Amino acid sequence: MRMGGSADEGPERVQVAERPQPRVDLKAVFGLESGQWAWTTAVQASIAMALSFGLAAWLFTPQLGTLAALGSMTVLYEKKTPYAYRSAALALVGLGFVASVAFGSLASSLSVWASVVSIGLTAGVATWVCAAWRVDKPGPLFFVLVGAISTIAPGGWTDVPLHAALAALGAAVGWAVSMSGAPVRARHPEYRAVSGAFKQLAVLLRAVGRPELDHAQHKASVAVAEAWRIVLLAQTRGYRSTPEAARLRALLRWVSDIHLATTQVCLARPAPLPEAAADFADRMAQAVAAPDRAPDPDELDELRRGLRPRSLESRLYGLLARAAQAARRTGEDADDERTDTLHDSRYPALWDALRFSLSPESLVRPTALRMWITVTAAGAFGLWLGLDHYYWVAITATAVLQGGTVVLAMNRSVQRSLGTLIGVLGGAYLLTLGLPLSGVVLLAGLFMGLTQLVVGRNFFYASILITPMALLLSYTAAPQELQELAGARIIDTLVGSAFGLAGALLLWRKASATRLPQAIVSVLETARECMVAVLDQEVSIGPERRYRLRRDMRAALVNLRGVYESALGDVPRGSSTQPLWPVVVATQRTGYLALSALALDRPAEVGTITLQRVDLALRELISSMEERRTPRLGALPRLTAYPRINMELHALSNAMTSAVAQDERSARLEAERRAQRERRRAQGDVDADL
Numbered sequence: 001m002r003m004g005g006s007a008d009e010g011p012e013r014v015q016v017a018e019r020p021q022p023r024v025d026l027k028a029v030f031g032l033e034s035g036q037w038a039w040t041t042a043v044q045a046s047i048a049m050a051l052s053f054g055l056a057a058w059l060f061t062p063q064l065g066t067l068a069a070l071g072s073m074t075v076l077y078e079k080k081t082p083y084a085y086r087s088a089a090l091a092l093v094g095l096g097f098v099a100s101v102a103f104g105s106l107a108s109s110l111s112v113w114a115s116v117v118s119i120g121l122t123a124g125v126a127t128w129v130c131a132a133w134r135v136d137k138p139g140p141l142f143f144v145l146v147g148a149i150s151t152i153a154p155g156g157w158t159d160v161p162l163h164a165a166l167a168a169l170g171a172a173v174g175w176a177v178s179m180s181g182a183p184v185r186a187r188h189p190e191y192r193a194v195s196g197a198f199k200q201l202a203v204l205l206r207a208v209g210r211p212e213l214d215h216a217q218h219k220a221s222v223a224v225a226e227a228w229r230i231v232l233l234a235q236t237r238g239y240r241s242t243p244e245a246a247r248l249r250a251l252l253r254w255v256s257d258i259h260l261a262t263t264q265v266c267l268a269r270p271a272p273l274p275e276a277a278a279d280f281a282d283r284m285a286q287a288v289a290a291p292d293r294a295p296d297p298d299e300l301d302e303l304r305r306g307l308r309p310r311s312l313e314s315r316l317y318g319l320l321a322r323a324a325q326a327a328r329r330t331g332e333d334a335d336d337e338r339t340d341t342l343h344d345s346r347y348p349a350l351w352d353a354l355r356f357s358l359s360p361e362s363l364v365r366p367t368a369l370r371m372w373i374t375v376t377a378a379g380a381f382g383l384w385l386g387l388d389h390y391y392w393v394a395i396t397a398t399a400v401l402q403g404g405t406v407v408l409a410m411n412r413s414v415q416r417s418l419g420t421l422i423g424v425l426g427g428a429y430l431l432t433l434g435l436p437l438s439g440v441v442l443l444a445g446l447f448m449g450l451t452q453l454v455v456g457r458n459f460f461y462a463s464i465l466i467t468p469m470a471l472l473l474s475y476t477a478a479p480q481e482l483q484e485l486a487g488a489r490i491i492d493t494l495v496g497s498a499f500g501l502a503g504a505l506l507l508w509r510k511a512s513a514t515r516l517p518q519a520i521v522s523v524l525e526t527a528r529e530c531m532v533a534v535l536d537q538e539v540s541i542g543p544e545r546r547y548r549l550r551r552d553m554r555a556a557l558v559n560l561r562g563v564y565e566s567a568l569g570d571v572p573r574g575s576s577t578q579p580l581w582p583v584v585v586a587t588q589r590t591g592y593l594a595l596s597a598l599a600l601d602r603p604a605e606v607g608t609i610t611l612q613r614v615d616l617a618l619r620e621l622i623s624s625m626e627e628r629r630t631p632r633l634g635a636l637p638r639l640t641a642y643p644r645i646n647m648e649l650h651a652l653s654n655a656m657t658s659a660v661a662q663d664e665r666s667a668r669l670e671a672e673r674r675a676q677r678e679r680r681r682a683q684g685d686v687d688a689d690l
Contacts, residue, residue, distance in 0.1 A: 012270050013647055017214035019581035020565050028411050029418075032457045039453065041079055046449030048072040048177040052170040054441045062437055063154055064166055066477040069444060070146040071097050071170025075178045076138055076452065080226075082189045082234035083182040090178055093135075094171030096126070100147035101167040102160055108150070109157035112390075116379040119394045122147040124372025131364040132357035133350060137456075144375070144398045148391035152478055190248055191289040193230035197223045197255045198285035202278040204262055209272040214585055217263065217592065218561045224259050225554050227252055232342050240341060243330050249342065251288055254323035256550075260596040261316045267589055267644050268312055274303055280320055287327040294328045297321035342547075361518055363566070366508035371401055374503030378496055387495070389474070389488045396496025401503055405512070405569025409504035412459055413497040419463025420493040426464075427471035428486040437476075444472050512566035513577050519563040520587050521625050523556045527594035528618040531645070534597045535606045535614065546598055553595045557588060579662045586652035593645050606639065613637040617649060621656070630657045 052072035057065030074097065078089045100122050107118035126140035146167060153163050181188060200216075200223035207216035231252050239245050258281075265273070280295050287294035300317045307314040357364035378397035382390030400412045430443065447469035455462035467489070475485060530549050533541050541549070564584050567577040597603060606614075617636055624631040633653045639646050 013651060014209075014213060014267055014270055015211055016582060016585050017211050020215075020568060029414050029460055030458070035456055037453055038456050041076065042449040042453035044075050044177050044180075045073070045452040046445040048075040048170075048174045049448040050441055050445030051177070052173040053444055054438070055173070056166055056169055057437060057441065060162075060166065062440075062476050063478070064162070066473045067101060067146070067150060067153060067163055067166040068170035068173070069473060070142070070149055071101070071167035072174040072177075073097075073138075073142045073146070074171045074174035076142065076174075077135065078178070080136065080189055080193065080230065082230060083179060083186060084236050084239075085233040086189075087175070087179060090171075090175045094168065094175060096129075096143055097146050097171050098164045098167045100126070100143045101150040102164040104147040104150035105153055105155075105160045105163040106157060108152070109155075109160070112383060113380075115151040116376060116383055116390065116394070119144065119148050119151065119379050119391060120372055120376025123375040123394070123398050124368050127371040128357065128364060128368035129354070131367060132353045134353075139402060140371070141395075141398055141402060145395055148395050149473070149477065151391055187234070187244065187248075188289075190231050190234045193227040194248060194251050194255060195285040195288040197227040197252075197259075198281055198288065199223070201255060201259055201262065202281035202285070204259070204266065205273055205278040205281055206275070208262070208266040209270055213266055214588065217266065218558070218588070220259055220262075221554055221592075222558055224256055225558055227255065228342075228551070235342060247291075247326070247329060248288075250326050250329075251323065254319070254326055255284075257599050258316065258319045258323060260592075260599040261312070261319050263592045263596045264644075265312045265316050267593060267648075273313070276300075276303060277317065277320070280324075284320070284323060284327060287324070291328050291330075294324050297324045361515060363511055363515060363563070366511040370503055370507040371398065373507060374401055374499055377503075378499035381499065382492065382495060385495075387488065387492060389492050392470075392489065392492035393496040393499065396493050397500040397503065400497050400500025405566055406501075406504045406509055407569035409501055413501045415458075415460035416463050417494055417497045419460045420467050421490060423464040423467025424471070424486050424489050427468035427489075428482060430468055431471060431475055431482050431485075440472050440476060444469050447472075512563055512569070516563050516567045516577065516580065516584075517625050517628070519556075519560045520583065521622050523553075523560050523587050523591045524618060524622045524625070526553045526556045527591045528615060528622070530594040530598055531618070532611065532615055534594075534600070534603050535611050537605050537608075541598070550595060550598050553591060553598075557591045557595070560584065560588060560591075579659050582655035583652065583659055586648055586655050590645070590648045590652060593642070593648060597642070604640075604642070606637075610637040610639070614639070621649070621652060624656055628660065630660050 049069055049072055053065050053069035055065075056068030071094070074090050074093045077093045078086045081089060103122060104115065104118050107114040123140060123144045126143035129135070130139045130143075150163055150167070153159070155162070197220075200220040204213075204216045204220040207213045231248060235245065276299070280300065283293065283295040297320075300321050304314055304317050307317075356362060359365075375394045375397050379390050379394035382393035387393065396416060400409050400416055402412070435443070447465050451462045451466040451469065454465065471485065471489060474489075475482075526549075530553055533539055533545075533549060561584070564577070564580070614637060617633055620633055621631055631653045633649075636646055636649055
């Protein structure tokens, strides 16, 4: 089968999408991001907050109840993972909350400066562990929040066990609320993940032949990778042998193969596909959890009419039809090969992840160090200024730095500051009403739920809603003059936002940009390994090795795009990163072509000499990227069955040449400007002497 399309298709290269453009503007600050409203998370957060706060306040005191209320925020973590895995993961999150509270409470019994140090260390360690273990949002923020609030909890070092126990109580409530769906929808996370992969596949099918193709390809790959992760985590001993698990594994493999078949089509076809193909994929998403809603495979006959049986489009429609047939099955009568167990370990290697995160090529280490230094400096500065609520300065700096890049940190700084200014007005008004404790508990839960409803769409509106909750908890934990509390909240937020932005601007601001070449090299090395494995006539790829090659290739591609988008937000390195977009696209397409070649049942064979020349060409591209020089590629061997690979390798070589030339031109201009400054300085010295 020709990976470049039908023989009558010309060598036209698919249009490159516009590069991502992170900006600081009104739309970024006030506009809503695409996505859905998090209704489930909002309801769970409200229930967990109200239950834990009310229970602890009833058993102990309202002041101590705030620790349990914040401990209940375990409910915000691991929202997408299977319940069996989630139960263990949330227990670890709860232990992290308890450790943060114990550390902060113990430090506060020593001195206020020890409290500042404890908040900073908590921020750094939580950022490191959350990033290394890929803990989803809200990440380190609530570890810092519960640790910071524990520094103002009443009592001395003898009360540390009580404070830790209260945090554990809240974490247990959050765990119970998050796990509440297990008895009624035990497999909902797995079904949602595979269904989400089909939905993104439909988006990719609609993007074929359109300018947004490269972006849709990345999102679809992320969705497929996430589906693999979720389904793998669900393979418990008693479940993986059931027909339900077998059917879900089959659908997972089908959506993965269809995604790769779509990759071949979209890189060979400059014209859009019929809308019926995307509609079919949308209905397949609905059929994941409801087999009776699977579309009829015969509906694709009209699309296949007139196509040659071995064309890429015909193969794509054939895979969609077979996936629809698999969706109708129960799992007992499904294909043994596709229902077979997944070739990977269920649990990630946590210790190896922590160790790798400390390596020079990882972004985790500079991110954690930046968080630790900035949050510590923010808290120390607030304390030095005499701010009574210095811990809010540190918390705000943490929230701003979670943006990751300078551009996102700037957006979050503006959103946090403006949102707090507005939210303080509502919170102050509520405090003037003299609400009973029950009213405070209910309102705190309500505002937490509303915050979680909108935070995924816009941080500005979330800041407006979370500020009244923060004021209610702060006033309950340490009552004081209302005007003083509201004014302090505004000042603390402004100072913390400034420190968060300064940390993003001054500390490791080139971290992503300096790691971008290595991310490109990683994709090319994995693509070379995949191509050699596919093209080598003497090598037989077993199911396990094929899976591992596909897993590593997909992970490298997703990482490349993430590093590039992060590098675009680096200032001032973003301007030098922008010219690398054609290199990133060509590398990405080369990787996807290598990935899709692994899905071919009978890949076309090539000669030994051709294989060696392809290997040498990829090695030369890798070396040129590592050495920041123009590739000396020469004439590529003609891959008759894989013409798009030739095209993308040529495009990658040309893009690298242009990027190197632009870098050299920029370096030459910078050297000329430096020389002019030196001449002017020397002339000034001469004039001064005269």
